[in-house]
Amino acid sequence: MAHPIHEANLKLNFPARLQKLTKLWHEINEAPFQHQQTMLRLWASGFFNKGKGREHLINLIDRGVNTVVPFLVEGDPEVLVETLVGNYKPWAYTTQLALNFFIQQMELADTVLIQAATNSMFGAGITRTFTEYDRKVTLDDEVIKAGRPTVKIIHDTDYVGDAVARDREDFAFEGDIYKLPTAYARELFDGKAENGKNPADFIDADSKLVSDYSPKKISDPNFDRNKWALRDQTTFIDIYLFDENRTVTIMPEGKNAMILRSVEEDGPKESPYDYLGYSYFPGHPVPIPPAWGWHDVDVSSNIVAKTGREQAEAQKDIVLVDAPGKKLGEVLEASNNMGVYQVPGLTGVEKFSVGGINDQNLLYLAFCEDVFNKTKGAEPIMRGAGTGSPTLGQDQMLHQNASRSINNMYTRYHRFQTSILKKLAWRIWTDPTVYIPLIHEVPGVGTLPKIFSQPDKVGEFYDFVFKIKPFSTQRMSPEVLYQRMMQFASQWILPTMPMAEQQG
Numbered sequence: 329m330a331h332p333i334h335e336a337n338l339k340l341n342f343p344a345r346l347q348k349l350t351k352l353w354h355e356i357n358e359a360p361f362q363h364q365q366t367m368l369r370l371w372a373s374g375f376f377n378k379g380k381g382r383e384h385l386i387n388l389i390d391r392g393v394n395t396v397v398p399f400l401v402e403g404d405p406e407v408l409v410e411t412l413v414g415n416y417k418p419w420a421y422t423t424q425l426a427l428n429f430f431i432q433q434m435e436l437a438d439t440v441l442i443q444a445a446t447n448s449m450f451g452a453g454i455t456r457t458f459t460e461y462d463r464k465v466t467l468d469d470e471v472i473k474a475g476r477p478t479v480k481i482i483h484d485t486d487y488v489g490d491a492v493a494r495d496r497e498d499f500a501f502e503g504d505i506y507k508l509p510t511a512y513a514r515e516l517f518d519g520k521a522e523n524g525k526n527p528a529d530f531i532d533a534d535s536k537l538v539s540d541y542s543p544k545k546i547s548d549p550n551f552d553r554n555k556w557a558l559r560d561q562t563t564f565i566d567i568y569l570f571d572e573n574r575t576v577t578i579m580p581e582g583k584n585a586m587i588l589r590s591v592e593e594d595g596p597k598e599s600p601y602d603y604l605g606y607s608y609f610p611g612h613p614v615p616i617p618p619a620w621g622w623h624d625v626d627v628s629s630n631i632v633a634k635t636g637r638e639q640a641e642a643q644k645d646i647v648l649v650d651a652p653g654k655k656l657g658e659v660l661e662a663s664n665n666m667g668v669y670q671v672p673g674l675t676g677v678e679k680f681s682v683g684g685i686n687d688q689n690l691l692y693l694a695f696c697e698d699v700f701n702k703t704k705g706a707e708p709i710m711r712g713a714g715t716g717s718p719t720l721g722q723d724q725m726l727h728q729n730a731s732r733s734i735n736n737m738y739t740r741y742h743r744f745q746t747s748i749l750k751k752l753a754w755r756i757w758t759d760p761t762v763y764i765p766l767i768h769e770v771p772g773v774g775t776l777p778k779i780f781s782q783p784d785k786v787g788e789f790y791d792f793v794f795k796i797k798p799f800s801t802q803r804m805s806p807e808v809l810y811q812r813m814m815q816f817a818s819q820w821i822l823p824t825m826p827m828a829e830q831q832g
Contacts, residue, residue: 426780453604477755533560629696
């Protein structure tokens with residue numbers, strides 16, 4: 329059966345079907361999006377709400393996120409560029425220097441990779457690699473729109489998938505929803521579209537900017553936040569078509585159903601989007617995130633913790649002395665800690681305790697803690713929260729076993745970031761305006777200037793292999809580096825030294 333995107337429909341043209349399928353994707357995934365917001369609210373623990381909430385005493389979501397994410401990424405990755413063509417090796421190294429320089433300039437870890445890893449804890453880590461238009465240049469008497477290679481984070485609710493497909497391999501298209509300043513969009517899309525019309529003539533602002541910024545107006549929950557923008561904004565949808573290897577731009581349903589722009593993806597025939605997920609339920613393209621496995625334990629433990637906190641705060645010690653008195657119950661209820669009260673029939677002075685936490689609550693909290701520690705990526709030894717055995721050797725074995733689940737996640741993450749870097753490398757490689765001055769440090773010689781630019785380029789893109797140094801995104805302290813160096817010396821260099829001396 330043909331995909332709905334390709335069906336002949338006299339009532340709906342191709343852009344209109346894309347608008348309908350985009351809306352269908354968000355309707356089908358409404359429940360996962362709502363669950364994601366629930367998990368994010370638990371993680372924030374009321375920080376962005378007015379007042380002081382005391383409902384979230386134990387934040388297991390935060391504990392899990394800050395255990396897994398640092399294992400996935402902490403800093404910018406380092407790229408290796410290799411080639412089998414001997415004459416191209418100097419240029420391969422120049423390309424490697426240029427890519428690593430560009431990654432550092434972008435601050436790729438802070439702006440993209442860490443955010444994507446964090447997003448993948450609650451849904452999916454989604455990015456898009458593209459050239460962001462920012463200027464016009466003249467090359468060979470031709471005016472072209474040029475820009476800077478860019479990687480952007482796409483939130484789950486802004487992502488568009490194929491609602492008809494049962495898994496990602498069957499997608500006919502994917503894309504994202506975004507906003508642009510209206511004036512910038514009219515300049516960007518100015519030209520003749522496939523239907524012969526100028527798309528810029530159909531681009532209007534989503535809403536009229538307000539002039540009333542009174543607190544009463546802005547605090548209205550029904551107030552349109554788009555009206556607060558500094559400039560007029562317009563919403564667009566970019567859709568990548570897998571079978572045609574091109575990206576088309578449309579507007580949301582309710583606006584003119586036309587293709588504003590169509591761009592052939594001249595690079596590797598793969599989507600400009602990268603999608604990071606860890607656990608997929610059969611027949612569903614949206615992953616089940618790690619935080620969903622922590623959610624119930626977090627909620628349950630905090631219900632009991634709240635009760636225990638109230639019991640502990642109600643605990644008080646009272647000193648009772650012998651004397652006539654009335655309404656002892658009301659007196660005890662209104663009493664202060666270590667208050668002194670007269671009670672008939674008492675001999676001497678006696679200390680009396682009321683309230684206090686129930687020991688059964690503490691046992692249940694310990695049970696919840698144990699359940700959480702057994703979930704994927706949340707083991708205490710992985711976050712340095714405590715040892716699991718009396719000896720270092722046993723701890724190392726426990727750490728190795730506990731690392732398996734996170735290593736599985738890292739394998740997927742490494743593939744995710746490698747795909748991003750290959751797309752970024754292609755964008756830089758094919759940029760006709762690229763010019764990156766570099767410094768090549770040669771040990772024992774000094775520094776040599778190098779230039780990465782189109783006129784100096786040799787070979788073709790596919791003559792080179794782009795890799796990321798394994799675990800280069802993870803940062804180690806000098807103590808850990810020293811420990812590993814000594815371990816390598818004691819376990820490898822020293823045992824083989826006599827054999828090496830005998831062989832000269």
